[in-house]
Amino acid sequence: MRPSFHEEIPMDVSSTETPDHPVAGxxxxxxxAQRPRPGSAPLPSPRAPLGGPVRPSGPTDEQPGTAEALxxxxxxxxxPEPDPDALPEDRYHRSTGRVADQLFRLGTGTCAAMVAALxxxxxxFMVKGSIPAFxxxxxxxxxxxAWDPTNQKYGALTFLFGTAYTSLIGMAIALPLGVLTAVxxxxxxxxxxxxxxxxxVELLAAIPSVLLGLWGIFELVPLVRRFEISIYKxxxxxxxxxxxxxxxxxxxxxxxxxxxxxxxxxFILSVTREVLLxxxxxxxxxxxxxxATRWQAIRRFILxxxxxxxxxxxxxxxxxxxxxxxxxxxxxGNTPQIKASLFASGYTLASVIANEFTEAPSDLAISALxxxxxxxxxxxxxxxxxxxxxxxxxxxxxGVPQGAK
Amino acid sequence: MTPRSIARTALFxxxxxxxxFAQITSLSGAGGTFIYPLAxxxxxxxxKVHPQIQINYQSIGSGGGIRQFSVEQxxxxxxxxxxxxxxxxRESKVQPVYHFPMxxxxxxxxxxxxxxxxxxxxxxxAGIFLGEIAMWDDAAIVKxxxxxxxxxQPITVVHRADGSGTTYTWVDFLSKVSAEWQKKVGVGTSVxxxxxxxxxxxxxxxxxxxxxxxxxxxxxxxxxxxxxLEHAPVQNATGEFLxxxxxxxxxxAATARIPADYRVSITNAPGKGAYPISTFTWVLATxxxxxxxxxxxxxxxxxxxxxxxxxxSEGLGYAPLPKSVVQMELKDIxxxx
Numbered sequence: 001m002r003p004s005f006h007e008e009i010p011m012d013v014s015s016t017e018t019p020d021h022p023v024a025g026x027x028x029x030x031x032x033a034q035r036p037r038p039g040s041a042p043l044p045s046p047r048a049p050l051g052g053p054v055r056p057s058g059p060t061d062e063q064p065g066t067a068e069a070l071x072x073x074x075x076x077x078x079x080p081e082p083d084p085d086a087l088p089e090d091r092y093h094r095s096t097g098r099v100a101d102q103l104f105r106l107g108t109g110t111c112a113a114m115v116a117a118l119x120x121x122x123x124x125f126m127v128k129g130s131i132p133a134f135x136x137x138x139x140x141x142x143x144x145x146a147w148d149p150t151n152q153k154y155g156a157l158t159f160l161f162g163t164a165y166t167s168l169i170g171m172a173i174a175l176p177l178g179v180l181t182a183v184x185x186x187x188x189x190x191x192x193x194x195x196x197x198x199x200x201v202e203l204l205a206a207i208p209s210v211l212l213g214l215w216g217i218f219e220l221v222p223l224v225r226r227f228e229i230s231i232y233k234x235x236x237x238x239x240x241x242x243x244x245x246x247x248x249x250x251x252x253x254x255x256x257x258x259x260x261x262x263x264x265x266x267f268i269l270s271v272t273r274e275v276l277l278x279x280x281x282x283x284x285x286x287x288x289x290x291x292a293t294r295w296q297a298i299r300r301f302i303l304x305x306x307x308x309x310x311x312x313x314x315x316x317x318x319x320x321x322x323x324x325x326x327x328x329x330x331x332x333g334n335t336p337q338i339k340a341s342l343f344a345s346g347y348t349l350a351s352v353i354a355n356e357f358t359e360a361p362s363d364l365a366i367s368a369l370x371x372x373x374x375x376x377x378x379x380x381x382x383x384x385x386x387x388x389x390x391x392x393x394x395x396x397x398x399g400v401p402q403g404a405k
Numbered sequence: 406m407t408p409r410s411i412a413r414t415a416l417f418x419x420x421x422x423x424x425x426f427a428q429i430t431s432l433s434g435a436g437g438t439f440i441y442p443l444a445x446x447x448x449x450x451x452x453k454v455h456p457q458i459q460i461n462y463q464s465i466g467s468g469g470g471i472r473q474f475s476v477e478q479x480x481x482x483x484x485x486x487x488x489x490x491x492x493x494x495r496e497s498k499v500q501p502v503y504h505f506p507m508x509x510x511x512x513x514x515x516x517x518x519x520x521x522x523x524x525x526x527x528x529x530x531a532g533i534f535l536g537e538i539a540m541w542d543d544a545a546i547v548k549x550x551x552x553x554x555x556x557x558q559p560i561t562v563v564h565r566a567d568g569s570g571t572t573y574t575w576v577d578f579l580s581k582v583s584a585e586w587q588k589k590v591g592v593g594t595s596v597x598x599x600x601x602x603x604x605x606x607x608x609x610x611x612x613x614x615x616x617x618x619x620x621x622x623x624x625x626x627x628x629x630x631x632x633x634l635e636h637a638p639v640q641n642a643t644g645e646f647l648x649x650x651x652x653x654x655x656x657x658a659a660t661a662r663i664p665a666d667y668r669v670s671i672t673n674a675p676g677k678g679a680y681p682i683s684t685f686t687w688v689l690a691t692x693x694x695x696x697x698x699x700x701x702x703x704x705x706x707x708x709x710x711x712x713x714x715x716x717x718s719e720g721l722g723y724a725p726l727p728k729s730v731v732q733m734e735l736k737d738i739x740x741x742x
Binding site: 249 | 465466467468469559561566567568569570590591592593594595596597598601602603604605609612613616617
């Protein structure tokens with residue numbers, strides 16, 4: 001029974017995907033014909049606006065008003081936005097004069113170029129700044145675990161580990177929590193409470209991280225310590241597990257990961273919620289019409305349809321988590337060491353830069369700190385690229401229904 | 406007012422403005438955060454007496470102060486909690502560089518062991534921060550505190566995570582009282598700590614100490630005084646256990662032997678009544694300033710700061726410079742003329 005869902009509904013969807021579909025009801029969407037793409041295009045085209053709907057693969061035809069596009073890997077939290085494709089083409093051409101049009105194009109183009117230039121300038125600064133450190137140390141030493149400013153040794157490995165480990169903990173908590181909450185908000189809860197909850201979570205995003213860090217020191221860390229002590233004293237010898245080893249101090253990877261989860265949550269939640277809201281009604285209705293329970297509908301129809309957007313939400317959360325500085329610095333213990341234990345204290349790339357920059361003892365130290373920044377950037381780019389490549393292959397393997405792409 | 410009269414007034418003001426501005430000499434400085442509250446009080450008070458002189462100070466950290474003054478040459482004077490090293494002096498683009506002590510600070514141990522009053526000797530502190538003394542009932546702590554009942558509880562060390570002059574003074578003291586510390590860790594604004602957790606800033610360290618039972622850390626004396634943090638007495642070179650106070654910190658400067666260039670660490674000072682973890686904070690200046698007006702202004706201000714300016718120290722929690730040091734400095738500041 002279920003496999004047939006998979007085949008039928010997407011087929012129905014893909015039939016409307018041909019760009020030159022001459023259905024009169026599609027007129028408001030005809031803007032999408034301007035950037036036709038092969039139905040199987042796995043990645044957003046570079047011309048597609050960030051955070052904007054880039055997939056014209058709208059499966060609905062009965063409801064012109066339904067926003068049908070999925071945001072593909074948005075880099076900033078998109079507000080619920082009206083479908084730009086809904087602007088009728090003829091109005092677009094006639095309403096303004098050619099000069100204004102040209103000016104507008106020039107203006108927006110300049111803005112875009114400036115943003116690109118800004119990124120280049122920052123990268124250039126980091127590369128230039130880290131050259132002395134790379135020259136002095138060589139690549140091997142940069143990746144060593146030794147961090148000893150008094151003896152001019154600046155290895156990045158402990159910080160790289162700290163950043164990766166805390167991010168992993170943060171994402172492992174925030175991603176399921178965010179996605180499940182979003183499902184509840186969109187599919188299960190009544191409108192009132194759902195709205196209240198999403199408002200509260202969005203407020204969470206507005207709390208400055210230094211404040212969250214303070215709250216972390218005074219509230220979260222004692223709580224974590226109590227948990228750690230209970231593990232430490234637990235009769236089953238849990239403390240002998242490597243992830244629970246060490247003294248129960250409260251500060252460390254776990255506390256930092258929890259704070260990061262709190263920070264990533266609003267981003268993951270609001271993007272996922274938007275993505276779920278974009279799932280066409282027909283998809284839901286079809287599921288229920290075929291006798292699916294709510295759980296089946298969510299698992300088989302709604303989540304598969306939007307998983308790519310959820311992936312984007314995860315990437316966005318990850319970006320937030322990787323670079324977070326203040327709050328992590330306040331609760332991680334700032335000890336450059338590599339330990340598997342959740343309870344151990346550690347150090348992250350961003351924290352060490354913030355901590356040591358003002359009193360850096362030498363030019364080499366400053367260069368080493370800048371090189372840590374470069375490593376952080378590379379880490380973030382690598383993760384992003386890896387995620388996109390994974391997405392590409394997942395898409396190709398046809399494991400998901402067409403509409404879910 | 407008619408438009409015409411407004412225009413006339415505006416023109417008049419415009420003509421006058423350059424004349425008014427011409428008399429103002431502005432000096433800029435950058436350096437440590439430790440001196441900032443006292444320095445801004447000084448600049449304020451000095452400006453009241455000498456309205457034609459304006460002094461701007463950016464508290465960007467000692468390392469930044471040294472760099473901006475000696476390498477980038479973007480400021481008229483620098484400020485630092487630790488003296489410039491020989492290498493930094495050699496590499497300085499400004500020659501010669503003078504160090505002038507401006508005020509004194511101390512660093513104190515703070516701990517979280519409710520109901521227990523403790524005091525520490527230098528080697529004990531070094532042992533704790535090396536991780537060799539790991540329990541509160543260790544024999545070394547018992548020896549420093551005869552008659553005190555100590556719990557068999559592990560010690561958690563808390564240190565500064567950010568590079569800082571406070572750390573410099575603390576580890577400078579530890580390396581003077583422990584050869585092992587000197588060999589294994591050394592001295593610097595940030596070092597590789599053998600054990601412990603890092604807190605950001607004085608408030609980060611004191612917050613972590615307050616939150617962690619059985620912990621010990623160190624903070625600036627001013628911070629401890631302002632936040633009424635209880636701090637432990639430390640044994641000085643003559644064997645006395647002394648609580649840090651403005652008087653005992655000043656005594657450290659009075660009993661230390663001061664070299665001609667003032668680049669001296671006064672930790673573990675030899676005299677009676679001297680608190681052992683004390684330090685100067687220095688202004689960096691050079692007589693080779695090109696602008697004569699600025700040079701004179703800086704000279705006059707420095708003279709004022711080590712004399713009248715010292716009256717403001719105690720009120721803000723800084724230990725004033727001892728008379729002997731002021732006398733010595735007055736002669737040397739005169740070289741700036």
